[in-house]
Amino acid sequence: MSHLRLLMGGFILLAHSAGEPSLVADDLKAAAAKITITPPVGRQLWGLASRSGPSTGTLDPLFARILVLRSGSTSLAIVAMDLGRTFDVEQMAEARAQIKLESGIEHVIFAASHTHNGPTPLNKKYFQPGTDRWETKALGDIVRAVGEAGRRLVSCRIASGKGSSSIGHNRQDPVGGLWTNEIRFSTFPTDPIVQILRVETLAGEPITVLVNYAAHPVVLDSDDSTQYSADFPGVMAETVEKNLPGSPVCLFIQGACGDINSRYVGQYFSFEKGPGVYGVLVREMRQLGRELGHEVLRVLKGLQAMPQTDSHLAVQNEEMVFRARWDLAQLKAQNAVPTYHQWVTEGRPIGFPAEELKVFITTAVINRQVAILTMPGEAFVEFQLSFRNRLPGLDTILAGYSNGYVGYIPTIRIAARDGVVYGANAWPTILEVGAGERIVDRGVIAVHRMLGRLKDQPDPAGLTVPGDGLK
Numbered sequence: 001m002s003h004l005r006l007l008m009g010g011f012i013l014l015a016h017s018a019g020e021p022s023l024v025a026d027d028l029k030a031a032a033a034k035i036t037i038t039p040p041v042g043r044q045l046w047g048l049a050s051r052s053g054p055s056t057g058t059l060d061p062l063f064a065r066i067l068v069l070r071s072g073s074t075s076l077a078i079v080a081m082d083l084g085r086t087f088d089v090e091q092m093a094e095a096r097a098q099i100k101l102e103s104g105i106e107h108v109i110f111a112a113s114h115t116h117n118g119p120t121p122l123n124k125k126y127f128q129p130g131t132d133r134w135e136t137k138a139l140g141d142i143v144r145a146v147g148e149a150g151r152r153l154v155s156c157r158i159a160s161g162k163g164s165s166s167i168g169h170n171r172q173d174p175v176g177g178l179w180t181n182e183i184r185f186s187t188f189p190t191d192p193i194v195q196i197l198r199v200e201t202l203a204g205e206p207i208t209v210l211v212n213y214a215a216h217p218v219v220l221d222s223d224d225s226t227q228y229s230a231d232f233p234g235v236m237a238e239t240v241e242k243n244l245p246g247s248p249v250c251l252f253i254q255g256a257c258g259d260i261n262s263r264y265v266g267q268y269f270s271f272e273k274g275p276g277v278y279g280v281l282v283r284e285m286r287q288l289g290r291e292l293g294h295e296v297l298r299v300l301k302g303l304q305a306m307p308q309t310d311s312h313l314a315v316q317n318e319e320m321v322f323r324a325r326w327d328l329a330q331l332k333a334q335n336a337v338p339t340y341h342q343w344v345t346e347g348r349p350i351g352f353p354a355e356e357l358k359v360f361i362t363t364a365v366i367n368r369q370v371a372i373l374t375m376p377g378e379a380f381v382e383f384q385l386s387f388r389n390r391l392p393g394l395d396t397i398l399a400g401y402s403n404g405y406v407g408y409i410p411t412i413r414i415a416a417r418d419g420v421v422y423g424a425n426a427w428p429t430i431l432e433v434g435a436g437e438r439i440v441d442r443g444v445i446a447v448h449r450m451l452g453r454l455k456d457q458p459d460p461a462g463l464t465v466p467g468d469g470l471k
Contacts, residue, residue: 026072028311028367029153030199032208032249033066033145037081038228039119039134045228046084047116048221048266055119059220059227059282060234062118064142065251067199067208068105068149069366071313075105076364077146078210080251082230083112085405086376087135088123089360092403095139103147107315109362109374111402113254116221116266117229156199156207159305160370160395163194163295167232167288168215170381171261172414190214190260191381193388194292195397196299197370202308206248209240211296212397214255214381215262219285222266224278232262235289240296250296253399258378258408262288308367314450315364318442323432324355337427353406353430360403361439363446372397373443375436376404378428382411383436390444409436 038061042054062082069076077099086092087110096108112118121135170187195212217231230237233252240250264284331352338351364372371394373387384398410424415433417424448454 026311027155027308028069028071028157028313030070030156030207031068031149031152031154032199033068033149034249035064035066035141035145036061037064037083037138037141038062039138041228043119043134045116045226046118046120047218048223051223051226053226055226055228057227059117059229062115062228062230063234063237064138064145065237065249066142066145066149067210067249067251068146068153069199069313070105070150070153071311074107074313074315075150076107076109076313076315077105077150078109078111078251078253079142079146080111080210080253081113081142082115082234083118084114084116084120085401086110086112086403087121087139088125089358089404090124091135091139095143098143099146102143103150105146105150107317107362107364108146109364109372109399109402111253111374111399112405113217113230113233113252114257114378114401115217115229115231115233117217117225117227117231119228154207155202155308157202157305157308158367158369159198159200159303161196161299161303162395163196163299164192165194165213165292165295166192167263167292168192168213168257168260169263170259171216171265172259189381189385191255191384194295194299195395196296196303197366197395197397198300198303198305200305204305205246206244208248209244209250209296209300210253210397211236211240211250211292212253212255212399213292214257214260214384214398214400216257216260217254217262218266219262219264219288220266220278220281222278222281225266225281229285232285232289232292235286236293236296239290239293240300243293243297244300253397254401256375256379256381256384256398256400258380258400258410259414260381264288310368312368313364313366315362316446316450317360317362318446320359320361320439320442322357322359322435322438324353324357325430325432328352328355357406357431359406359431359435359439361442362403363443363450365447365450368451370395370397371443371447372399373440373447374399374402375409375439376402377406377409377431379409379436380411380414380424382413383409383440387440387443390440391447394447406431409439411436 197210237250
């Protein structure tokens with residue numbers, strides 16, 4: 001049975017003088033939840049294709065960690081899951097509708113950590129009649145947990161800041177392409193920034209810590225590693241939760257790690273000697289998780305939440321349509337091996353993508369301080385850097401593997417350069433070139449609009465320009 005843990009601060013009664021701002025109905029409120037979503041043993045693992053068998057056990061439990069925010073009539077749930085990818089679009093749409101109906105929470109971001117030791121979700125259309133699927137149970141538990149958190153919201157304040165970590169490195173050599181830099185040599189581009197958001201009660205009690213960082217959780221990605229595990233993000237979250245008062249929920253939001261590996265990679269032999277390769281990998285995985293967790297704790301000590309005087313929560317959902325990356329008719333005529341756009345069986349890639357693909361993205365702004373953009377796949381790290389650099393003065397969170405999965409999302413620059421194995425010019429890249437740039441553009445525009453920086457009509461003084469005859 002799933003374990004449900006809801007965290008909330010007690011209601012605070014404050015006396016205000018006539019000149020002091022008082023709490024109003026539109027103040028920012030929050031609550032958090034944490035539930036297990038570990039499926040029964042025997043499901044196919046996401047990740048390394050050479051692992052031909054199903055899962056054989058559980059190394060550490062898999063969780064869905066949830067943050068619910070509300071300000072006035074706007075509400076948002078962020079669901080961070082220890083999975084290789086999110087559930088399929090149809091299942092998530094049904095869950096969103098149920099959450100809105102039962103809890104009144106109108107927006108939900110589903111985000112996967114991309115652990116390669118989580119189960120492979122099967123799309124609903126491939127469910128066999130009468131089967132008891134773990135995906136259905138996990139989503140049902142998530143819906144209930146979001147609802148419970150939504151009924152226990154308390155006034156909150158937020159603090160955000162940045163740390164730095166080197167546990168991720170770029171796995172593509174700038175000259176040789178992929179596979180020439182899979183073993184721990186630091187190359188670029190990378191993004192060392194650890195973006196941290198702390199949500200606390202008005203009394204300063206922690207509710208949630210949200211951590212955004214870009215690095216593939218592939219320390220355990222080996223033939224020998226066949227147990228469920230959240231990899232290093234799970235250890236990071238556990239380290240933070242155990243070392244803060246009140247054991248708040250710590251959400252890990254994976255960033256744009258399409259070309260970023262963890263420092264240790266399970267597919268390659270470890271330099272460290274130990275009792276078997278798998279035993280070494282577990283130790284390395286926990287080392288990286290604790291390293292990232294301690295950096296988060298260090299930054300949290302210096303964060304100070306600002307008094308809540310102008311709470312603000314804005315969310316925009318948008319559906320974008322892209323062409324397929326490849327000439328599918330030609331590839332089918334050549335009997336090309338299909339991509340893994342769909343997972344028809346328990347974990348092995350099969351099937352061609354559609355000629356047009358719909359992508360669901362969410363942009364959110366919290367307290368005019370934090371901007372969030374989702375990307376539904378393995379976005380390359382330059383998109384994360386671009387999103388931050390184009391929104392100076394804001395703390396930015398690019399949430400990869402969110403609200404769907406459409407394979408790799410490389411930059412135009414990398415697509416023009418890379419032609420090896422996977423990445424920019426191989427089957428797991430199924431969106432047309434330039435799709436990632438367009439998604440970031442839409443996110444940046446949405447943020448500026450939410451902040452009131454873009455106008456819906458021209459300035460009155462500019463309607464008539466002297467001498468040009470135009471009105």
